[in-house]
Structure formats: C-alpha cells, structure tokens
Amino acid sequence: MLTRGERTSHKWRRRPDGPDKVTGALRYLTDMSLPGMLHGKVLRSAEPHAFVLDIRTAKAERVPGVAAVITHLDVPGLNRFGIVNPDQPVLCEDRVRYVGDAIAAVAADTKETAEYALSLIEVDYEPIPVVDDPELALLPESPKLHEGGNVLHRTSYRKGEPEDAFAGCTHIVEGTYYTPRQMHAYMETEGGLFVPEADGRLTVYAATQHGYKDRMQLSRILGIPEEAIRIVSSPIGGSFGGKDELNVQPYGALLARKAGIPVKLHNSRRESVRAGLKRHPMKIVMKTGIDGEGRLIAHEARITADTGAYSTLGAPVLNFATEHASGPYRIPHVSIEGVSVFTNNGVSGEFRGFGGNQAIFAVESQMNRLAELAGMDPWEFRRLNLREPDDPGPLGQRILPSAGLLKAWQSIADSEVWSRRTRKPTESEPWIKRGVGAALAMHGSGLGYGIPDPGGGRLSLTKEGKLEAAFSFEEFGQGITATLELMLMERFGCGADDLSIVIGDTDRVPHTGSSTASRSTTIAHIALSKLHPQLSERLIAGASAMAGVAAERLMTGPGGIWIKPDDDSGSSLAATYKELAETLGGELAFETKFDFPVTPDPIVGGHYLYTCAAVAVEAEINTLTGAVRLLAKHHAVAAGPAVNPMGYIGQIEGASVMAQGFTLTEDALMLDGHYKTENLDNYIVPTIRDVADDFTLHAIEELPEGDPYGPRGIGEVGSVALAPAIAMAVRDAVGKWVNRLPIPREELIESFASQLAGKTEGAGAT
C-alpha cells in the first residue's frame, strides 16, 4: 500500500510551496493589489435566452469614481473566445444564450461603486423560449442557439454487427443513466490583476491551465500581438479543469487597457456559479448482451451531453466519453453514438475525468447487472471479459500494452474491502444496511490523436549557479513543483536549494503545453530524460577542465560536481554550480520540444497511454433517511512509479472524495435556464464528516519493460470509477439499482413499517 513509510521516506518531502501556504504568506493572483488600482465588475445576462435590443450605459458612466465602462463596442479584435472553436461572445452584441453571458463591464475606484454602476446599465431584452433539455433541443421546432443549429458535435464508433449480434445473446441488459451538472467548486473563485505596463504591454495575473493559450486568445480579442501580453498564471487555488477556458481575463484586460490603470477582478461565488463551467450532464442509454457463459457479445451506447450555450471543449469531452463507453473489455460487436447539444443551461466544459466519469458509471453499471443475470460474481465476470494487454484500444486504435489493468483487477480481488462482500457483519439497526461494490476502468492521458499536444521543457544552469527547470505548467495544488523538484534531485543527486523551478509565466517559460489531461508528469519525465544528460555532460566537462580531473571520475551532486570516491579517498567537491556558472560566464541552457505520445492510428481523440484503476467500497445505507455513508475505500492505480508519494496519495484521496460528491450530493440545479444552487450552502460538497475512515491506496508502480514514458498522470483517475462502485454497493445492501446521480435519497428510503415487518419476519415471529 502506498503510505508514508519506510519505502517512501526518501521521497516524502515537504512541498516547496508549503511554508507559504500554511502561513498564509502566499499571494494568490486574486490576493494581489496595486496602489491606485481599479475594481472591475461584469454585468451578466438577466435572461437565459433573449435578443438584446439595446444596452444603455450613460448613467453608469456618469457615476463618480467610474473610470471605464465597456460593451461589445469596445472589443478591438475578435469578440469571441473558446479554446477550440471561439463562439462565446466576450461581450454580447445582440443575443444572450445563458445567464452567465457578459453584456458590459465597469471599472471603478471601489467594488461598491462598480457594482452600483452596473445596476444603472439598462438592457432591453426580447426573450426567446428557453431550450433547457438537450433532447428537446434536437427537435426541429426548437429555437436554434447557433447558426449551425443545436448540435455541437456528434461521434460514432462501430465494430462488428451489434444489431445482429444481440439476437444471439443469452442475456441483454438495457439501462438509461443520468449524471449531474457537477461544479468544480475550486475554493478560489476566478479573478486576477490586469496591469497595463509603461512599455505598452499588458501583464495578466490570472489563473488558467494553459498560459500560452490564454495569451493567444487574449491577443485575438485585444487585437495586439501575443508578445505584447504576459500571462502569469500560477499559483492557483484549485481548478480541476474549470479554469482552463478564459473566464474574467477578457474583461480585466479590456478594462485595464481602456482605463490605462491596473484593474482587479475577483468573482464572488455567485458570479462564479453563474458564469463558470460545469461537468457535462449526460444521459447515456446502453444495451449490452452476453452469451450463456457470461461473455460480452454486443454493446450499444447512445450518449446525449448537455453542453450548454457555447463550445469550449464540449467536442473533445464527447470524444472522450465515446472512447470510454465500452470499458476495458473485449466486446466483439460495438456501436457507440454520441451527440453534444447546445442548450441555455450554463456552459459545460472541461472537468477532471473529462467525460470519462459519466461513461464509466454507465458501462460499469451495465456490467453489474449482466453479472447478476449470468449468476456470476461481478468481479469474476469482469475478469472473464477483460481485454488483453495487446488488444486494440477502445476505438480500435493501437495503444501501449500494459499489465496494469489485470493488476488493478487483482488488487481489488485481494482486498480486505472486497472480501467483506461475502463476510457481512451483522447490522446494528434493522434500517442500516451494508453493501460492498467495486468498479474498474482505464482512462486515457493526453489530449489524444489529432489534437495539437505540444510538450517540451528547458533545463539550464543559471548565471547564479542554480539548476533551473522551466515548463509552461501551472501549480493549482496538484504538486507539479514538488514532483519536478523530486525528479531533478533524483537525476542530479543535488539538493533542493540547488534548484530553481519556473512555471506559469509566458515571459519566462517555453511552450510546453497545458496543465491538463494528466499530461504534465509524463511531459516532465520525457523532457528531463532528454535534457538531463545534455546539461549534466556539459557541467561535468566544465568541472573536469576546471579541476583537471577526468570526466569519468566526476558526477553531479549536492552543491556542485563531485569527484567520485575511490578506494583510498571519499568523494570531494570538484566545482560548485556557482563556480561553474562563473567560469562558463552566462547561462547554459538546453531546450527540447516534442509532442505528447499518441496512437499511430488516425482516430481523432484516440489515446495511446492509459492509466488503469479500480476501486472497492463498503457503504452503509440508512433506509430511513436514504443517506449513504462510505465506511471503506480501496483504490488501485496502475500509473507507473510514484515519483511524489505525498502528491500521489493526495491526488487519489482528493479525486475520490470529489467523485463521492458526484455520486451522492453534488448537482448544480437549473430551472428554466437559471441556477437554483447558487452557492455552497445548497450545492453540497463533501466535508470531512463524509470521509470513509478506512482508506487504502495500492499504487501499482511497474511499467512495461523499457518503457520510455515514465510515470503516468494520476490527477484524474481517482475520480472515474467510484460512482459505479457505490452503485454496486447500494445494490448489494438494499437490492436497488441506481441509474441516476447523485443517487436520489428518496429512492433508498423504505417505510418504517415495512422494515419492522421485515425484522419481525426475520426474527421468526408468526
């Protein structure tokens, strides 16, 4: 099990960003301020769907203290944003499509003045019928949100002849599954500081998961060259995908440039809920058949995703859901179709797990039902149908073979939690029922085939004598700085104080892609594997010349280059990094560029590297209240070496509790296009009281022989399989199938009378 202990002690390190975090000294980008700065506020649409007939700002402009008011007329460049397909208005011209659409923004000397001025902006709307159901949105008579209609994207994957194959199946299960509009609920809401510099450039201090992408998008909006913009995007108080797309940056940038004064923006929680991304709610209809021995024969899935008003990454999310809708199984006949539909329900986008969570809940639930029909143990049923390492990937593409899946399966089979499925303790009260469940998944890393996914990195000896690694990653809690530190210390044998790690600043780092899709650790590993030998060789050559010692006898170490110990002497320092830097007279830098590994087969979105994971849970259901309490969790994750064990454990624990919220309590409810859950009082995020007391993590660290890709990302995989495991536990405990998340408590409630009756019967009374 991966815990703090002897095996991990040499890698168990305090995070470099830790001291500033525990003392409150760390300045997040929303903590920054400058003397004389203005405060910005954004006017969001009052209507979920309407034509905008007129926007009048004169009264707002006259408020003393107001320095700038902007509308669409003030956008010099492209009045649109969106990572893939820019279709979201920065400031709406003539139409709004969700309640987060921005219409105007104000910068004033105080927040209160800015808010007051916003209240004076008059907008005339002509409402359009609200399209709030993706299936209705597909009907020809529905109002169309966009010129191209209400379909953002369709997917389909097919192999074999599923329609015919069902005829030969012994058992068929048909199920319809619904998943919630989960909110990222990062504790730091969106915001930042926007500074027009004296030289005409603009510095943006605002969270994102891809600084260079923000720079490109802002340059397009502002109509200025990318080089005229500097994005400082780290540190971040949580993101989980939610800050990947632009949020307040366009308004801060436009206001600051118009006023010529730094502007600060910081969303309130309500503003964040209203404008921010959510996880795609999906309806997934599945039909799956097996033969008499329990072997999977045919599988059909129809996915309908509510993508909300604009594209952002809705299409890639649907691709990902499609790829993950058949699970890690051998199925000869498959048909999967997906459609991502525009509605007036907020904007759905990128979120930890990226469409996998929804699909995996559905397909694993199908497996649970089929196993029961086949009269098999659900875990043995999965073993029987498990894909083999050399099988093609779920879209028929070649993937890197790995033994991780079987090991993850085995970990559950051997786990204490799973063993309690058959050895049930007696319940204390008749209305408390216990159950055990488990689920299995593989989850792709990287952006997938056909999507530009550039990686790289820079490694240098600075003028000051530091070993410096630079990547365009952001630190939003995942511990990338700690992981980089550990990777560098291991390679150079150096100390933490020999290092400088630079991230999250487009003026100071090369373009190494986004901090998304569980890709950063792999990118860092590949980059350092290329760069470390180059730098280290030059350092050793330099020290060899300085000290007059043969290069073979030298090695990098703490503080500098050391002469290796021989029989009669211990090691001694040949040259410090500082001396080397002085002798070399300037920076010594190496840079590399490469793409994240993808499948060689041209299947858009298809992945090559997968992380495999499984989880078993023990749950207790109170049938009087319908509450589900988790008692124990066992996670198995096959992701290669745990470079940073503290970070690894934390990522799995955190993702698991987030998935618990997805399964049991979290849903951003909307009615007629308006949010009903507007803050954390009725959007229910798990608290420490909801944590299972018994948690074990089995990190399966073996990689295939000669594997060049190193540790796989683990940021998402802890979140993908918990929901179906809980669903299985609920079935085990109370005999009910779950097909909707969060699990409606009312469905688990049984009348007290019937329970008493049950108890009486059980006790053998008349």
Add this chain to the structure above:
Amino acid sequence: MNPYTWRAVVNGAEAELHVQPAERLLTILRDDLGLTGTKVSCELGRCGSCIVHMDGRPVNACLVMAYQCNGASITTIEGLAEGDLHKVQEAFLEEGGFQCGYCTPGMIMSVKALLDETPNPTTDQIKEGLSGNICRCTGYGGILRAVKRCGGNASK
C-alpha cells in the same frame, strides 16, 4: 471619511480604521489591512476559508461586522506562529494537509481552535470540529493525518 471608528488588536498590534459599522471583518482584514492570508470563497459562512480567531474563538470573518468585533482581539493565520511555525503548520507540511492551499489558512485556524479546546481529539471530534471547513483538493486525508499528528488520538 467614515465617522465610525473601529479599533481592534490584530495579531498583537493595535489597529484603528474608519469604516462602515457594517463592513465585514473579512474585508477589513483583506482589503484594508492587506492581510490576505485570510481567504474569501462563499461569503456566507459555509466554507470556512475565512476563519480567524476573535478573542480566542473561531469565527467566520465573512459573517462578523465591524461593530461586532470592535474592541476585540483578532488572530489571523499570519499571527498564528510566534517565530517558527506553529505545530499545526508543521504537521500540515509533514503530512500533506493541503494541495492548492486556499482552504489551508482557515483550516489551520479551525484546527488550532479545536486543539485549544480538545487537545487530544478523537476522529469523531476532529470531524465535528472541522465540518465547517471545505477543502476541495485533499479529500481531507492529509488533514486528518496532520491533526492526528498534533495530538489527535488515532483510535475512535
């Protein structure tokens, strides 16, 4: 200028400000005094990001108005440690009790308040004491381990 004068002892130092009587302590700390270690997240008393101590007891700074804390002694995360790190801060570092760190100041102030009252809390007492602090990153595992390291009794 605001006619209302707010006086308090903040992290051991006297502070005097002219503010609205209904201005929130959270805004006073973050915006007027520049003490941004106290965080803002829900502004309705749910998340605990803004927990500070008022006369030694934990309060949600987003719910306390200037007139309610006039004359009080306020301790924020910046004032927790005297010199070196406080043992709760040390424990959070050692056990990985944080990731993004945004909930951390409020969480640590709640842990401090819990341990002041109950030096050796059981798991149930820890859960009760920290149920007003949301952490979205850690899943609370590292936080529980950190509190237990500080004296929490690992059984029960």
